Amino acid sequence: MPKSIIIKKNGGPEVLELQDVEVGSPGPDEIKVTNHAVGLNYIDTYHRSGLYPIKLPSGIGLEAAGKIDEVGSNVSEFNKGDNIAYASVPLGAYSSQRIIPANIAIKIPDGVSHEIAATLITKGLTTNYLLTKTYHLKAGETVLFHAAAGGVGQIFAQWANSIGAKVIGTVGSDDKIKVAEENGYSHVINYTKNDFSKEVLKITNNVGVPAVFDGVGKKTFHGSLACLKTRGMMISFGNASGPLDPVNVPKDIQPKGLYLTRPSIAQYFTNRKELQEGADSIFEKVKFGKIKIKISKKYTLADAKQAHADLEARKLLGPAILIP
Ligand SMILES: NC(=O)c1ccc[n+]([C@@H]2O[C@H](COP(=O)([O-])OP(=O)(O)OC[C@H]3O[C@@H](n4cnc5c(N)ncnc54)[C@H](OP(=O)(O)O)[C@@H]3O)[C@@H](O)[C@H]2O)c1
Numbered sequence: 077m078p079k080s081i082i083i084k085k086n087g088g089p090e091v092l093e094l095q096d097v098e099v100g101s102p103g104p105d106e107i108k109v110t111n112h113a114v115g116l117n118y119i120d121t122y123h124r125s126g127l128y129p130i131k132l133p134s135g136i137g138l139e140a141a142g143k144i145d146e147v148g149s150n151v152s153e154f155n156k157g158d159n160i161a162y163a164s165v166p167l168g169a170y171s172s173q174r175i176i177p178a179n180i181a182i183k184i185p186d187g188v189s190h191e192i193a194a195t196l197i198t199k200g201l202t203t204n205y206l207l208t209k210t211y212h213l214k215a216g217e218t219v220l221f222h223a224a225a226g227g228v229g230q231i232f233a234q235w236a237n238s239i240g241a242k243v244i245g246t247v248g249s250d251d252k253i254k255v256a257e258e259n260g261y262s263h264v265i266n267y268t269k270n271d272f273s274k275e276v277l278k279i280t281n282n283v284g285v286p287a288v289f290d291g292v293g294k295k296t297f298h299g300s301l302a303c304l305k306t307r308g309m310m311i312s313f314g315n316a317s318g319p320l321d322p323v324n325v326p327k328d329i330q331p332k333g334l335y336l337t338r339p340s341i342a343q344y345f346t347n348r349k350e351l352q353e354g355a356d357s358i359f360e361k362v363k364f365g366k367i368k369i370k371i372s373k374k375y376t377l378a379d380a381k382q383a384h385a386d387l388e389a390r391k392l393l394g395p396a397i398l399i400p
Contacts, residue, residue: 080171086126089384107144111195114398115139135168141193163197172400195395200358205344225252234262243278273302294318
């Protein structure tokens with residue numbers, strides 16, 4: 077019988093319940109998929125905790141890769157047996173089999189496994205828009221990225237290096253320094269031990285960086301502003317340490333004439349064409365070896381509670397997946 081993780085109330089990892097589910101048949105514009113690998117994303121913890129409100133009870137998880145079992149009567153782009161991935165609402169990727177709208181599916185090219193595909197779409201699309209659309213990162217520039225050894229962090233530096241840019245990274249423990257360096261960070265700062273703003277200014281000869289990519293949120297916001305050069309861009313794209321406090325524009329933004337943005341994937345990939353182009357750009361980088369993905373840990377679906385606990389305890393050394 078197919079299984080799915082369901083949440084009935086918001087809370088800690090303990091609210092993730094594994095249940096048997098009836099999947100049924102796809103509607104005209106839907107496909108039925110057997111998930112072979114499910115991507116673990118920090119965003120999943122926001123849906124679980126209630127930081128990003130969702131209607132309950134609900135499935136959880138945005139991202140998975142697998143094989144199509146059945147296609148709806150209006151679906152012409154996909155066939156039974158196709159290998160696909162997806163990373164979008166409706167939530168429910170933490171499942172062994174499910175039905176999804178066909179328009180969120182992306183064909184996986186030959187040579188990319190389900191496991192790799194399941195780690196790539198959310199983190200890859202995020203990296204794609206952050207450094208090609210939100211900020212146009214150029215060869216020769218040096219920028220700052222927080223949580224450098226994390227899922228998005230590992231892809232970010234490899235992608236930045238592939239266009240000739242350098243990235244200074246921060247990490248929360250010494251064992252993550254090597255991981256960040258292996259992924260291409262030019263300098264790595266343990267921000268639990270050192271004042272990262274001072275370090276960044278030292279590295280940049282007191283000039284600062286033109287852009288900071290900050291998925292950590294509350295704890296790093298002010299330090300990140302201090303790292304920016306005049307007219308630099310603060311890109312706050314996540315809340316791993318908690319959501320931002322209200323911003324004091326005259327005090328925080330005005331003195332250096334900074335730019336501040338708080339972007340999300342959905343604002344940059346607004347239709348099927350943009351989604352497919354974004355995904356293709358990631359698959360191409362993986363195929364040509366510009367981005368190498370090393371899965372740091374695999375959990376069973378039944379171990380989703382442990383996976384969330386490890387992610388929130390900052391124990392993971394890179395992207396992780398659940399195997400249904
Ligand atoms: N806006 C968007 O479009 C978008 C899309 C995808 C992801 N995101 C965001 O991108 C960030 C990275 O996502 P990811 O899935 O790749 O996760 P991740 O980086 O693998 O995990 C989050 C990391 O945040 C760091 N962190 C710092 N303070 C923390 C705290 N108090 N509690 C827990 N972790 C803390 C930890 O690294 P250290 O121990 O090294 O500090 C942890 O490993 C997240 O904030 C996520 O919400 C945003």
